[in-house]
Amino acid sequence: MPKKVRVRFAPSPTGGLHLGGVRTVLYNYLFAKHHGGDFIVRIEDTDQTRFVPGAEQYIFDCLQWCGLIPDESPVHGGAYGPYRQSERKEIYRQFAEQLVKNENAYYAFDTPEELEQMRNNFKTEQNPSPQYDIHVREKMKNSLTLAADEVQKLLADGARHVIRIKMPQGETVSFTDMIRGEISNETSLVDDKVLLKADGMPTYHLAVVVDDYLMKITHAFRGEEWLPSAPVHVLLWKYLFGLENMPQWAHLPLILGPGGKLSKRDGAKYGFPVFAMNWTDPKTNELTEGFREKGFLPEAFVNLLALLGWNEGTEQELYTKEELIQKFSIDRVHKGGAKFDYEKAKWFNHEWIKKLTVDSLQLTVKEILIAKGMEISDDAVLTKVIGLVKDRCTLLPDFYEQAGFFFQTPTQWDVDAAKPKWNEDKKKFFEEFALKLAGIGNWELGELENVFKILATEKNIKPGELQLPLRIMLVGGKFGPPVFQIAEILGQSETVFRINKALEVF
RNA sequence: GCCGCGUUGGUCAAGGGGUUAAGACGCCUCCCUUUCACGGAGGAAUCACGGGUUCGAAUCCCGUACGUGGUACCA
Known part of the structure; x- marks a missing residue:
């Protein structure tokens, strides 16, 4: 009977955990789980001169975030301890x-x-x-x-x-x-x-x-x-x-940065994270940004790291952790070092945001919006909003850019964008439109569009020329999902309010 | 310097003696959409170099170049 597979990740707790480190953990983890074995974390802290307070806890926090939970470690226990070399x-x-x-x-x-x-x-x-x-x-x-x-x-x-x-x-x-x-x-x-x-x-x-x-x-x-x-x-x-x-x-193999070996300096230099999570050096107070804080989903982070050096040989690129466990094999790991490509990393995250259900995104997005000062009183509204905007979010903070206006009346408008085609007729249209909207009995998408079209025809203005101004009135700029869907979610009184308010400066 | 390891488009990569050398990211064009995305259809772009072996080499062998790591009472 073959021995039970046991692998170990053995970090030295001297600072942040970078990409290469997380990938080493990942390959350990995937290999162990693929073979029904154990994944052990052993802390290699034999150099007392390099002791950095908080570094060990940080490592475990990163593993937790990535969902790579050890079977044995100084904090998870096990039969082969102690797991700290010191x-x-x-x-x-x-x-x-x-x-x-x-x-x-x-x-x-x-x-x-x-x-x-x-x-x-x-x-x-x-x-x-x-x-x-x-x-x-x-x-x-x-x-x-x-x-x-x-x-x-x-x-x-x-x-x-x-x-x-x-x-x-x-x-x-x-x-x-x-x-x-x-x-x-x-x-x-x-x-x-x-x-x-x-x-x-x-x-x-x-x-x-x-x-x-x-x-x-x-x-x-x-x-x-x-x-x-x-x-x-x-x-x-x-x-x-x-x-x-x-x-x-x-x-x-190594993971390389744009100019050779990947260092945390590359992050500052090229504007992408190098560590899994934010790390503040306790001595210098220097902060190095992490993938988590940059707005990456752990699912995407794990996925992109797995593919940096390993390839199943098929065209599939999006893998859940379970699929990775099932399909990972060490003999399909590349020999050569791989240069980290931040653009591709963002693509993975975008794909994962699209792939994940609204429900599983809800909590994370809510936290982001609240952190930005939004008040989310109705979770059902948030659910609709996430469904509407998630396809256009690459990093988590994009949810604020793409959806913040649902929870906050604009105070500034990109008037310049509407100006070239703006005139008195259009202003009159919107004054009347606001009035009509206020009188609508059943506030839903089709009805809104109807009222809009009929009035536009009446006024002899092309509906297309009115959509951009309406968008800017409701959201403040040239962005966001389809404009009538926005209005539908915003609700009757808020929509009317925003049009009238914007009309003051238009 | 010496030693180890590596090298397929800009990047991630499949292919491991005979292929029109996959696919993805990024870039470009077009369609969809009177915002931006998403989606769809196309396009440009690659076997580091030089010798062998072979009917035939991206693929095997040897050099060279380049990259990267090591050469600590650090991991």
């Missing part, structure tokens, strides 16, 4: 010591200053960034170069030290990536990465292997920036837990 600190040391004992790792006592010095000394034009590797470790202060009793003494004295992996010489480490196939690296080209830091915390390299093992992770997804250090992880698996227990790796 709370697992004691676990890692024994594995690091085990590696030392088996001569796969060693103690290193070099100070940061000495490391810096080494890099300066060995720096040449051919080798601008020398690494702590097989070539230099003989020249450094570590348990490979020091006498055994000296090492014991240093350890006993509590000297600050790290544990480094001892990369073997002349070996080829290879593994099969689910997206890229066979990947090979020469061990002599990889440096002796620090496994356990001087403060006793593991680095990513040790922690990811130990925790993936302890948490029984079967498939590991991460960004392709991890590819170069993959051989370290593979070796660690071999030394510690056996290659046969190693999860299957999948290194996801």
Whole structure:
């Protein structure tokens, strides 16, 4: 019987969650759910110097908004906790010591200053960034170069030290990536990465292997920036837990911005969000806009992210989360990085607004309008309004532009737009029209149009020439749904009121 | 510098030895609509380059270029 699929998203809580991060979560989630497995969130907070208050909560808020709910996490619980690496600190040391004992790792006592010095000394034009590797470790202060009793003494004295992996010489480490196939690296080209830091915390390299093992992770997804250090992880698996227990790796392609790699600066520069939700840096107070606040629906956000790097091979582009779960497969994930296209992102949102029912939009739209100072006294009216305008809304705030006038009498009119064809006859028409409207018995679309047409014929004015002025009177400008439908929803007294009020300035 | 990974229209992409090289976004034209959308019909636009292998290459191989990542006691 095959093992139950278990995947993990392992963010470092150091700031906002950007597009690429959410997509990594998504692919994890879709893969897990497709296979009936578990989706785990593990917080990789081993770097205490980079602790950012609120960042962890923010990550979970984003997941909540996207509807990607973990089965296990520090806040959702689970049988393999704790799920914060800072709370697992004691676990890692024994594995690091085990590696030392088996001569796969060693103690290193070099100070940061000495490391810096080494890099300066060995720096040449051919080798601008020398690494702590097989070539230099003989020249450094570590348990490979020091006498055994000296090492014991240093350890006993509590000297600050790290544990480094001892990369073997002349070996080829290879593994099969689910997206890229066979990947090979020469061990002599990889440096002796620090496994356990001087403060006793593991680095990513040790922690990811130990925790993936302890948490029984079967498939590991991460960004392709991890590819170069993959051989370290593979070796660690071999030394510690056996290659046969190693999860299957999948290194996801990058998401690029307009000028290369996507950074939060791109957002400010090109006017589109980069983070899932608004993020305010607690130190600088700098706000980075999020997709949620920009007016994206979570359904659309998830949909567009899924298609950025994955394609089913059909012409379908609109997917619900359930369809994605059903259809997602890792071997249809692209190898190449994808440039994020904000125009297409907006198209997805527009499609989703059109696709969603009025009911499911109602609450969100109501909140937006209320936030803009509208008073919504009648939900039935709002329902009609949403149905009428949703096709012309791309982002959620567009509902305010497209429908705000239903709940607020215009105070300004785009008179200029009507002016060129405006004259006394038309003014008279509207004065009379207002009177007739006030007398209508059954206020409904057909009746309104009738009264309008008959009067126009009577006055010998083309109805078409009267529609634009009427629109501007009712909504303030050249926008909105069909004008008589607006009047019908506005109601008799409000319509008459608006015409008369506008006539004062026309 | 070295190492890894990648490269089909402007963007997302299908296609993986023989196709008129799908589709979508965006752009343009027209129809619908006397607002703007929605909808409909069209259009322009692509296999990074150079060598092979082959009867035949976008597809397989090798180079080059370009992009991107790594080269931290960061993840």
